[in-house]
Amino acid sequence: MMDVAKLARVSPSTVSLYLRRPSAVSPSAGQEIDRAISTLGYVPNLVAGGLAAASSKVVSIIVPSIRNAFFAETVSALQSELAADGLQVLLGHSEYAEDQEEALVRTALSWAPAAIVLTGLSHSAGTRKLLQASGIPVVEMWELGGKPIDMAVGFSHPQVGATAARHLLSKGRRSLAFLGARMQEDHRAEKRASGFAEAARAGGVSACEVLNHPGAATVEAGSLLLNRALQQVSGLDGIACSNDLIALGALFECQRQGIAVPDEIAVMGFGDLSFSASCIPSLTTIRPSGELIGKEVARLILGSIHGERPEGASRIVDTGHVLIERKSS
């Protein structure tokens, strides 16, 4: 920066100012600086900038797994929005483990990030304490219904489960099953399941089983779970899945066993993944809109950084969910 300043015949602080607020510098000086930057090939050192400013142009995002299409969609949208404002994304995977999340939060804080984004509302006491003490803007995403540390963007998972149950009830289904995966760790999936069971019981079903596959939510898990459901629920005529991949596996398994969907069993998923509109039969599902979540998280973060921090009710954004009715139900 000193070299740039020397070549442009201004002081380093003018260069610094120009880089951060170009309008605060006279146009002629700005042009000189621009020229000097490009002839020297100057690349600013954001590490030094972060140290001096006591806050770096980085946003730390912690998700359970980037291999999950939901979070990939959100991170992708978030990254695009933040990059437009010169913010970088520091990514971490908690693998659904609170202690791992706490370790990631600790490292994240060492970067003095402009904001921290976490997934869900369940965190260790240590994580909460670290974040509250830091004073850094925190956004919890993909879940609503508890008390957020700072801000939250998402939707109610029990309500998603209830929507699924009511849809199956409206189709005259009375022997239901909820097929979920990794629910011992994935609290949000577990909440969809309990919301489903509650609404199903309130609707007076004759049977409602919640089945869990301890491994990841995959197509194969869906096949396994459908078979277990057939064994455990007599007269099974409706299933809801915690993820479209599981629903797809269930559809395949029905096809293999000659079970007509939706005539014998109605199937619905969650996520509205890319294949859900095109599979056979097309899949009724609930769309949470990971992209919208990403955009809203970005909006809250940019608001916190630039203008004033959002206050009161505006610190919680409900992105809702949408039932997409297709042929599988």
Add this chain to the structure above:
Amino acid sequence: MMDVAKLARVSPSTVSLYLRRPSAVSPSAGQEIDRAISTLGYVPNLVAGGLAAASSKVVSIIVPSIRNAFFAETVSALQSELAADGLQVLLGHSEYAEDQEEALVRTALSWAPAAIVLTGLSHSAGTRKLLQASGIPVVEMWELGGKPIDMAVGFSHPQVGATAARHLLSKGRRSLAFLGARMQEDHRAEKRASGFAEAARAGGVSACEVLNHPGAATVEAGSLLLNRALQQVSGLDGIACSNDLIALGALFECQRQGIAVPDEIAVMGFGDLSFSASCIPSLTTIRPSGELIGKEVARLILGSIHGERPEGASRIVDTGHVLIERKSS
């Protein structure tokens, strides 16, 4: 760090040394420091550390899109391996655009990262110059067959295409089509296509068309592409797809139109995604192992940082590809 030093009754430099090389400090001093750290809840400032050390504990990863399951798998594996060594991942999306990639590289360099990971071997001249001038370890991944900037981990895409063509030929198929998406931007998919076409012609096929869908590689694109292939290739009896999602769409479309797979048309994909073993019929595909790529990239990076930088042939790692034969062919 000064507070920790005061409480532990040592100098700040001893604390710093202990944090980086515990064995260089006497056990008694180490214990005192540990105690002081936990009573004070000290979190090191990596920004300051990065500035002083002129290199930060960050690895910048630039992929075309994290929503692509291939890259999600690699980034996931890579981040786990790096996190075990205290390295953070800075993520960027190029969206298959070289100028966007260059902008990301420029920002990445401002963080003085310990290493930079790029996708593929095609980059703008500016990107190459920036990286070469930086002296930072660079790993290009998911492609082999050109001259890497520094190190590379991946496989040959034309060879993948050739494997697909030979497989279909071995099944007696002679009217072939390659279904790809976004090939105007995704050079690797385009190379799989050209490798396929070349090997098909060398095998004496009667027809071989390469069809491109300009949008993303999705199930829906697969359905559209299959229909176009049916129109353009008379007697079509074998198709290879640049991605398992496209292949799944083709399978669905065949089912819709009553085309028997593999009897009338053999279908194969690329990627071995989670549904490929479970769909109907199960999908013959080629597995590139994104996870292995991630692990090998991590190995090269950790080698460059700790020990000496890999030299000569060991700077290029071929992770190969594996044909997974299933029922769709």
Add this chain to the structure above:
DNA sequence: GTGAAAGCGCTAACAA
């Protein structure tokens, strides 16, 4: 094995 001292490259008062 430990400590003193000199920065790393920038930002942000504040003064001019």
Add this chain to the structure above:
DNA sequence: TTGTTAGCGCTTTCAC
């Protein structure tokens, strides 16, 4: 609108 000045919190020689 521009420049001067004093750090930001750590690492890294180099003595001791």
